[in-house]
Amino acid sequence: MFEIKRPDPNTLELIGRFDASHERSAGSTLAGVTGDTVIDFEKLQYISSAGLGLLFATQARLNRAGHEIKLRNLSPHIREIFRMAGFDKIFTIE
Amino acid sequence: MRTSEQSFAREIGALEAVFDFLHRFFERAGIDPEVGLSLDFVTEELFTNFVRHNDATRAEITIRLREDPETVSIQLIDPDAEPFDPTAVADPKVDRPIDERRAGGLGIHLSRRMLDELVYDYDDRVMTVTATKRILS
Numbered sequence: 001m002f003e004i005k006r007p008d009p010n011t012l013e014l015i016g017r018f019d020a021s022h023e024r025s026a027g028s029t030l031a032g033v034t035g036d037t038v039i040d041f042e043k044l045q046y047i048s049s050a051g052l053g054l055l056f057a058t059q060a061r062l063n064r065a066g067h068e069i070k071l072r073n074l075s076p077h078i079r080e081i082f083r084m085a086g087f088d089k090i091f092t093i094e
Numbered sequence: 095m096r097t098s099e100q101s102f103a104r105e106i107g108a109l110e111a112v113f114d115f116l117h118r119f120f121e122r123a124g125i126d127p128e129v130g131l132s133l134d135f136v137t138e139e140l141f142t143n144f145v146r147h148n149d150a151t152r153a154e155i156t157i158r159l160r161e162d163p164e165t166v167s168i169q170l171i172d173p174d175a176e177p178f179d180p181t182a183v184a185d186p187k188v189d190r191p192i193d194e195r196r197a198g199g200l201g202i203h204l205s206r207r208m209l210d211e212l213v214y215d216y217d218d219r220v221m222t223v224t225a226t227k228r229i230l231s
Contacts, residue, residue: 020142021109046131048138049201056197063192077131084207085200086188 004029010037014044018051026051030058035067038094042073052085059090070094096123096161101154104145112141115157116168123161129229132208133168136225139201140170140180144221147178165210167226175221179214180205 001016004026012033018026039055059069072094074082082088100115102108116137120130137157144155151174158169186199206212211226 017113019109019113019138020106023106046134048135049204050138050142052200052204053197056192056195056200060192077128081135081204084188084204086190086195089189090192090195 002026010035011040012037013040013042014047014051016044017046018044019046019048020050023050023054027054030054033058033062033069034065035062036070037062037067038070038072040072041075041078044075044078047078047081052081052087056087056090068092097159099156099158101156102141104148104152104155106142106145109138109141112137112157116159119159119161123166125161125166125229129166129227133166133225133227135201136205136208136227137168137170139205140168140223140225143178143180143202144170144172144175148172148175150176161229164230165226165228167224169222169224172221174219175216177216177221179216180223181212181214 002018002022003015005013005015007013055069062068070092074093079093082091082093098119102112113134116134117130120133141155153172153174156171158171160167180202183199183202185203187195188203205225208227209225210228213224215222
């Protein structure tokens with residue numbers, strides 16, 4: 001199960017397990033993000049390279065427009081993946 | 095020693111069944127949940143690579159799991175594959191600024207970091223990749 005909720009225009013909540021089978025639907029949601037955005041990982045148990053690639057592409061697109069994604073509430077497992085990927089240098093992690 | 099084997103359709107939509115198979119095995123073997131998440135990541139990365147690099151066949155992909163007191167190994171076998179060696183993929187430059195980076199190669203890089211051993215074999219169109227992680231330090 002994976003779901004993206006958008007409680008307000010500048011906040012996304014990732015819920016469940018973000019694997020490659022959800023790449024297309026998640027890509028469609030992330031393509032609609034246009035300004036400074038916070039993504040809340042509190043209810044995200046798992047993310048694979050498919051999810052990492054989409055977040056990377058979205059951050060790169062927003063940065064070019066002068067905006068950014070901030071991440072919050074990463075689990076220890078996901079925080080370690082972000083560190084190994086060097087994503088702690090390209091995302092603000094709260 | 096504990097082993098299990100199952101074959102899966104060559105499609106991304108089979109991932110749910112792959113994870114069900116892994117999680118049943120992890121539960122029986124008492125694998126630490128954090129280790130299980132890393133093994134999920136590695137298996138998904140290898141499985142999706144197998145699917146995407148070989149779309150000219152419908153042959154099923156087999157996953158063999160093996161657990162002993164010191165290690166867990168996950169072996170993926172493609173019986174009709176073009177060669178794709180994940181151990182030869184160049185590491186991405188993860189310390190560069192975002193505008194000097196690209197996302198490609200990240201999954202294999204992270205998988206190698208999570209594992210203790212990744213072995214590739216290719217013989218007569220049969221491709222086998224074996225990922226091993228130590229569970230006893």
